[in-house]
Amino acid sequence: MKKRIPPFIDYYEALELPYGATAEAIKSNFRKLAKIFHPDNTETGSEESFLKILSAYQVLSTGKRSVYDEIYKKIQAARFLKEQVSLSSPIILPPSRVSFSTGILDLAKRGLMRKGFRTKDRRKVTGINYDIIIRIKERETFRRIIATIPLTVRIVCRDCMGGNPHCPACNGAGSYKSSRNLKVEFPPSTLQNNRLFEFDLSKFRPDSFTHFKKKLLKVKLQIEKKITLAV
Numbered sequence: 024m025k026k027r028i029p030p031f032i033d034y035y036e037a038l039e040l041p042y043g044a045t046a047e048a049i050k051s052n053f054r055k056l057a058k059i060f061h062p063d064n065t066e067t068g069s070e071e072s073f074l075k076i077l078s079a080y081q082v083l084s085t086g087k088r089s090v091y092d093e094i095y096k097k098i099q100a101a102r103f104l105k106e107q108v109s110l111s112s113p114i115i116l117p118p119s120r121v122s123f124s125t126g127i128l129d130l131a132k133r134g135l136m137r138k139g140f141r142t143k144d145r146r147k148v149t150g151i152n153y154d155i156i157i158r159i160k161e162r163e164t165f166r167r168i169i170a171t172i173p174l175t176v177r178i179v180c181r182d183c184m185g186g187n188p189h190c191p192a193c194n195g196a197g198s199y200k201s202s203r204n205l206k207v208e209f210p211p212s213t214l215q216n217n218r219l220f221e222f223d224l225s226k227f228r229p230d231s232f233t234h235f236k237k238k239l240l241k242v243k244l245q246i247e248k249k250i251t252l253a254v
């Protein structure tokens with residue numbers, strides 16, 4: 024059987040004092056709270072609360088305090104470290120938060136996605152000046168964000184290097200369609216609503232055979248505020 028470790032009780036908090044409070048403050052707060060929680064007090068008495076402040080007082084007002092303080096410091100340091108680690112580790116966004124700019128379907132229907140129709144012209148028509156939208160929750164903006172963007176790529180046929188119209192591997196197409204996941208990272212300082220980011224895709228090419236359809240990828244961030252319902 025595992026030995027059960029009793030939960031650590033913050034005696035300073037119990038006496039409504041900060042760590043390192045003076046002996047006088049401990050005594051005075053204990054007296055004040057004891058009057059409130061004493062079971063004889065018919066209005067505010069509470070045996071549980073009274074026993075808690077009594078234990079706190081019996082430790083903090085005696086020689087046991089120095090031992091308790093040592094443990095207290097270690098636990099606080101461990102808590103602080105844990106918090107720091109969780110704050111510094113990135114948030115990996117689920118794929119559902121990454122979407123192609125709204126209106127792509129609409130654009131396709133209107134024929135605006137056809138080859139030769141330049142992004143510049145498309146933007147002029149629709150006002151959409153980004154390719155990808157990434158949704159982040161407001162409470163996530165204190166951490167580094169990592170998002171994965173799926174992108175269509177063309178890969179040059181390695182069998183014929185794109186030069187054989189009779190190549191059996193690519194049926195003479197010279198290249199084939201594939202997809203690659205692009206990992207992008209946003210430091211907390213950049214997480215602003217509606218901010219646009221441009222990624223030069225040439226820097227992300229995994230090898231010389233892979234070609235992204237676009238040169239520049241425009242990503243828009245959307246910070247979603249927590250919606251609180253008015254009561």
Ligand SMILES: [Zn+2]
Nearest residue numbers: 180183190193
């Ligand atoms: Zn080929």
